[in-house]
Amino acid sequence: MTALVSWCFRRAGVVIVLWFVALGGLGFAAVHTGAAFRDTVDLPAADSTAAANLLRAAGTGGAGERVVVRSEEGPVDSGAGRARLDALAARLAALPHVVSVGPPPGEVSADRRIAVLTVRFDAPAADLGQGTADALAAVVRDAGGLTAGASGELAAMTAAAPDLGNAGIGLLAAAVVLLVAFGSLTCVLIPVLTAAVSVGCALAAVTVLSHVMTVPKISTEIAALLGLGVGVDYALFVLTRYRQGRAEGAEPAAALAVAAATSGRSVVFAGVTVCVSLAGMLTVGMPFLNGIAVAAAVSVLLTAFAALTLLPALLRPVARRMSVRPDGGDGRWGRLARAVTARPGPYTLAAVLVVAVLALPMAGLRLGVPDAALDPPGSVTRTAAELLEEGFGPGADAPLLVAGTGGTSVGQLREALLASADVGPPTALPGDVWLLTVLPRTAPDDPATGELLTSTRAMARIIGSPDAHVGGVVAARADFSAAITARLPLFLAAVVGISVLLLAWVFRSVLIPLTAAVMNLLTAAATTGAVVFAFGGPIEPYLPVFLFAGLFGLSMDYEVFLIARVQEAWRRHGDTRAAVVDGVAATGRTITAAALIMALVFVSFAFVDARVVREAGVGLTVAVLLDAVVVRCVLVPAVMARFGAANWWFPGARARPARGRHALQGSAR
Structure with missing residues (x-):
């Protein structure tokens, strides 16, 4: 790790050029090939699929869209309204792949102002593609004096096209936090530029991947949401450790080497963990979800790689001119940790109460795909x-x-x-x-x-x-929701089991990974409750899957950051409560600052047109803030103080502090 980061620092020009060449090349490939996103869900064993196959065999398997129109000036089935309806029907009949248009006026409402025309195509919506869907929507929007809409699978493909405009707002908010925290414009531009370039590469790569696997359109927004959030965070962790080294008097190259050996290893572990958690979505066995998981994982991996390569290269030209603000100390976090560990019972109860209140609306959770009345x-x-x-x-x-x-x-x-x-x-x-x-x-x-x-x-x-x-x-x-619900136990077991095993391997402990799993489950319940409270129901059946996988992956980052420092202190002096105080004092400010930055990026996606992205933005914002502030800085210290030396028990290992040794130096930031 140190060798890679140091090489990128020495060969800054080459690395920067390579990254921008990759961005340009992937962007050109994405524009040249175009997108082939597919939102269709393949459920071969479902009853609805059997019905569709039966109708297709009978010759009615092509897409059937209903175009609904309203005349504002009089009846739609006579006079000027009928003339406009006939003209619209003619334009619909001229569309590619249209087999027939129900003769006007079609089905007419009781007040004779609303009519429905049935438009039949020669192939299913999934085969006709986005171009046909866009052409249909264009004709419907230009209805020649009529108010018109379309209902059907083709029309649904145009309901919420990817819109990443709000990502810039999230990056701007993150930049403000970085400016306040570092007091340096350079320290703002480097993490933001690192995240922007890496996510740009990821989105282009996802667009190209859409030609070789099922990738829903929503994947680009999900990939941008996660990539920008963790990308700024990962860059911040490396930059923070570098600045600490410079404040202690180290030369730029030496300070960066220490940052690579500590924060760099944590970035690798955090990125891989997020991807492993996302891979749990593959257990559901749906190409639709596989596409979301792969797109998000590609974005996370590229942002982690950029934090270890592009950031050191961007740092080289300004390394010596960068101002380093003296550390103002972390007395407030130390005082909080001492208060929590002195009275772990009340603080545990208070933290659990906060989580329980947020989780209460989860009792009203109802999974299902919202109807079109909730579209943009x-x-x-x-x-x-x-x-x-x-x-x-x-x-x-x-x-x-x-x-x-x-x-x-x-x-x-x-x-x-x-x-x-x-x-x-x-x-x-x-x-x-x-x-x-x-x-x-x-x-x-x-x-x-x-x-x-x-x-x-x-x-x-x-x-x-x-x-x-x-x-x-x-x-x-309904069949889509049932299929996901049936696989939820396997999915939950896979994600929780992998998280427990990873933490057990890293910290050589049984209690720490088990308590972390329980706390993550509590946070997941609170997150789901917040989404239900904010949006009501039904909630898209794949949203809890994505939120659960993303939450478990992201929370591991803060868990490793905190516990690594606690374990390091415990191995020095053997006092669990004192070690918890040391760990929280050393990491509390960084954890909350990083969480605030990530939350600002996530919350910016709460204002996009796509409902599921709004839900994901709100859910991840609540999850990150709750996990960083309530769980990692209050609940974890309180529980660890209560368990004492039992935290460090592991079969076959001696739970004794090794004085003078530093645990997990490669994981401490």
């Missing part, structure tokens, strides 16, 4: 959802498609379903396939709609035919 204002999907509800009721945007073969009781099935929903007449399709369209009387994300889906599936098999299946957007979303 002005999107074609949200407009369609609002018009459908206005003209045809809350369930108009949530049709259940019941399809089957054979069976002679389709009429009886329809009669049974009419008691709880609006059901159209049976439709006979080629291949002896029949279709019933069931419209709920409640909104798509209403729990009653989920209950209707369950009862419809049961009645379809019992009354309709054993080969009956229920599909549609609502059914596919």
Whole structure:
């Protein structure tokens, strides 16, 4: 590690050129190849997939989009409104891959102001791609005097395109914190530039990767969110240790060598740990989640590598001219640590109470994909959802498609379903396939709609035919949630188990990794509760998976930083309480400053258009601040003081302090 960092410092010009060449090359490749993001979820064993396959075999497997329009000046089915509707239908029919457009006026609302046209394409939405989706949205937005929206899989592909404009706000806020903390413009520019270049490379790499694996569009925002957050932090850790060395009188090269041997090793461990935690998402077994995990891991690895290569190179030209502010001491953190360790019981109770209060809303957690009414204002999907509800009721945007073969009781099935929903007449399709369209009387994300889906599936098999299946957007979303929920135990066990094993290996302790796992679970509950409180429900089923993996990875950074210093002090004098005080006093200010910077980057993503990114931004902001301030600076010291020497017990090892030795020198920053 020291050799790599020292070489980059000596060959600063070469390293800087190589990084910017990589940025330019990856950027050119991304622009040249374009993006091939895919938001489709592959659930081969799901009932909704079986229904879709049945309809596809009957010749109706192409994308079916509903274009909803409203006339503001009179009836949509006559006069000027009808003329505008006919013109829109003609433009829709001229789109590539369109097979048919339902003849105007189509389905008309009771007040004759809202109409629905069905547009059928020659292939599924996943095969048609983003270009066709954008072309459809462009025609719908330019509806020639009509208010129009679109509902369907193609339209959903245009609802929340990646928007990274808020990342600049997060970096600006982080720069302000760095300026206050360091008092030097150079110390602001170096970490921010390091993070920006590395994340730029990561986003370009993710765009190229979208051609060889399933990568959802949301991955770019998730990768930017995590990459910018940890990137500034990693650069800050190395720069802080370097400045400490310079303040002690070391030459730039020597100070950087010490920073590499301490903070540099911690950056490597932290980056790898975040990636290992993200890899836990692979246990869910969905290409959709695999793409998010890989994109985020690529961003984290590149930011960690930049902190060890690009930062030393950028430091070289200004190393001797950089002003070093004298250390003002950490007396406040030492006093806090002494108070916590003197009365660990009350402080533990207070910290757990804070976590419990934040976690309370988690009792109302409901997993599911929010309906289009929560899409960004002005999107074609949200407009369609609002018009459908206005003209045809809350369930108009949530049709259940019941399809089957054979069976002679389709009429009886329809009669049974009419008691709880609006059901159209049976439709006979080629291949002896029949279709019933069931419209709920409640909104798509209403729990009653989920209950209707369950009862419809049961009645379809019992009354309709054993080969009956229920599909549609609502059914596919429910199957997606169920598939993730079924794999959650394996995912949680994998992430928690890996974290415990890593900490046990690093610290040669049993209690420390176990208590860290329990505290991370508490923080995860509080984080989820905060998201539920802020956004209500339903919450995207993959969001808790991402938040849990990201939280466990990021919290390991602060855990290693704190415990390494505590263990180092304990091995010097053998007093656990005194070691905890020393560790908190030495790391408290850095941990909270780093957490504040990361939180400022995360919270900037709470204002983007994509709802799931807003949720992730709020969740990670709460997680980082809670973990750094309440858990690492209060709960961990209190619990360690209570356990005393038992913290250091490990099978086969002698739990004795080794005076004069420094534990985990490579991990202390």
